[in-house]
Amino acid sequence: MHEMALVQNIIDIVLQEMDKYEVEKLQAINLAVGRMSAAVPEQLQMCFEILTTDHKLTGTKLNIRMVPVTYKCWECEKEFTSAGITFTCPFCESPNPEIIFGRELKIESIEVVD
Template identity: 35%
Template sequence: MHEMSLMGGVFEVIEQTISQHTIKRVLQVKLKVGELTNAEPDALQMAFEAYSKDTICEGAELSVERVSVRARCRDCRHEFTVRGMFFLCPNCQNTSVEIIQGEELLLESLEVE
């Protein structure tokens, strides 16, 4: 379950961020998770609960926003949403595309007390 290692990285960022402030506890953690990370929201929730146990994050709500895959054609520069992992430019039918969205795992915000 690679969600545990992903959440480990998220908690490194959380710990680094909260160490710079006086915080009693974390109430909510908001993540943006790209579809290409193959991270399952339920598995992320389980990993979050495991990492937050006995920390100031324990009991916090985890909010996960899924980010769709978007690509840009290297030939005609057309940007499009990738559906069903079909990486073909709908404008010119070129298969040479670059991913511009959908690989991210971002800590968007923390709500704290």
């Protein structure tokens, strides 16, 4: 299950940030997950719960925002989003627009407990 490694990676980054800002507890971690990232939100949630049992992050919420796939067409230089996989630019119909966002999984923000 590759989600385990993904989530561990997220936790490591978050813990580093917490250290840097001397934060003890977090309210939530906000993730942006591209639709092409192959990460399943339910799996991410489950891994997060397992990995944060008896942990500094126990009780922290993992918020996952699914981000549509964003393409850029190199012919007409327009950007567009798609819920799935597209092989044609909707503006100029040139083939093979390039995915510029949608494969990533990134931490958008972390919320500190007041």
